Amino acid sequence: MKKTRKIFFVMAGGGHDTDRHYYDTIKNKRSTNELAKFLKPEEVGLLETYAHGRPYAVWGAVPGSGNIRNWEAMEPGDYVMVYRQGKIILAAEIAMKMKNPSLAEYLWQKDSEGKTWELVYFMINEVDFNIDFKKLNEYFGYKESYHPQGFMAIEQTKADQILSKYGDLISLLKKLQNGEVVEKIEVDKSRVFEVVDEEVKKQPTEHSEMQWRLIRLGLRSHFDVWVPENDKHREWNGEQFRPMVLKDFHETLDVPVYIKNIDTVWKLGQSVKAAFEVENSTAVYSGILRLSDLRALTPNSSYPLFIVAPKERKQKVFNELHRPTFSNPYLNLDKIVKYLSYDSIRNLDETVKEDPTRFDIDWLLQKAETITLS
Template sequence: MPLVVIQPSYGNPAARRHWRDTLDNVVDFTDTVRAPLLTPSQREQLQGFHPGGSARFWGATGRQDRKMERLSPGDVVLFTGLNHVRGIGEIGALFRNAAFADSMWGADEDNGSWHNVYSLLSFTPVEIPYTEIWDLPGFNAGDNFMGLRILDPEKAATVLDGLGIETQTEARDDDSLQEPVARALRTHTDIVDGEVLRTPSTRYRLEERELIVHRTEAFLVQEYVGFLGVDRPQRLRTPAGITDLHLALQDGSEVVEAKRASSRRFVREALAQLLDYAPHTPQPAIRLSALFPERPADRDLELLHRYGVDCVHRTAPATFERMRAPQETRASMMPLWQQRRHD
């Protein structure tokens, strides 16, 4: 699991200049000005992550030395400012080099050089209001995320799941676990556990690529919450993950899982997640709902209803229709939903 860093980066004119110079634009680290400032190992590290010779960069001053020493390639950075997450990136190269940092940003009058330099293996501009993070379990309304902050593992997992951040480093790691298994199956040889668990960074080089941030589900839930007239929507952290929406009902609770599309793949994903979340609700789950941007196909609707799950789909802007599962099916499934787990 990668670490997640909250990095203030847009709240004052100097930070916005840095953003313009090294996030909106890439920096050529092979030119005659900057290349001589790098040590051989730093140059090799940068070339390994960015073989094209350019990258986006950010940095931190000496006050953050100890925090920066905890970070590694593949960790996730939320770049914040003016009450929004404004960009999300994955860390590539990390090193300490005041001369190289000063060539990009100069030195801060009070805190000196931004000498803790890191490149970004991926970077995606976003506009996510702080309120979306405040609504996640474990976060507090009104937290303006002042100062560089490294989230604890539980909060890091909550942010990645809750904001729909899909890191490409993790995707590559998953591929690395599959490759020896597939090879063994093709050749009818034994699968060796040690080979499956081998550190993937020893086998291929990471390359710059796009980090994926799934926002459709968040927008869909926001519109649905407005349709329901709910003032403070809640999400529930369970051992199975973060629910998209958790609603208190008169006799129990409703769990809602939103998907960005209505194809069979997403219907099956929603069904599996709802059944996984349901036993963990603090009040007994009496309704499970899968939320889609449009009506699923009949066979997929039947799949949801077979397990007592309602289908809610968008019919027009800010308008939704609920297609209820048969009451007898829901009643027969409730004991399964409400079977308490001890994780």
């Protein structure tokens, strides 16, 4: 069953203290090491595991009937949109929450009434925005003049509707920020889902090597890594895939189950960070088709898509991606998909092994090739 994701509004503005708190613990993220003295050992372990050692954006709420109700409803993977003066200034994903007065006092002291923001929550995948709230109202079904108040949750029916129609919230916000066209998801999902458990035949040699290297690159980038169930038994260079990758994939309304078919997926929390298809067939078609189906289900997604193929097949990949089936305005695969050769993956993997601090997705995008016709 698909997991719903709740969407919360949080106000961060209207006073010197709030502005300072926003800078201190959202813009200036906090490490688990710094906060460990206020946490239980199991909480430290969960935080370290969830974000793979990354620092967190941290926020909290003062106890009150409405705040307690909304905070108690929060779960990992839910969205938070932070607003100030009529604008969305940040969106993020909930990683963990805890009631912790000592931690809250350390981070934010106490307010004028001696209370502190002890309903604490930790956020990942945060992105800065500057979007007039009026732009969102039509998507959420609110009147043009609507503005949220304080800390509140969007009605779940509205949240489900927007995630089902447009995909993940942060990608939608990126399109609104950039003035890009927002696409509605109009594909017949039942047709696509039929192939989820179908085993895809793959060559056990270079294909496995590329998956292994992509797994290692993802782990060194501090992401969770998913490979299809039928690939988890594979190994390369004496290393089995299964202990290195996610055991389960949690489907949500905005992250379709079809992505389980993609050769390698990097994730952080509930959010997809990159998807890779390794193509070594003569036709170089099956991997492109899987990316096409994924794109049809998530037309507003902002995470990068990659085709990894031998350099001698590069032009064939480019030609296929320029076919009208894939380059139409709804899919735009010829503009979205990037190409990486087997040799480039090998070089990246060996380079990152020597210096893991050099690697992130932006660097990978710089190394990838844009699809062009010769």
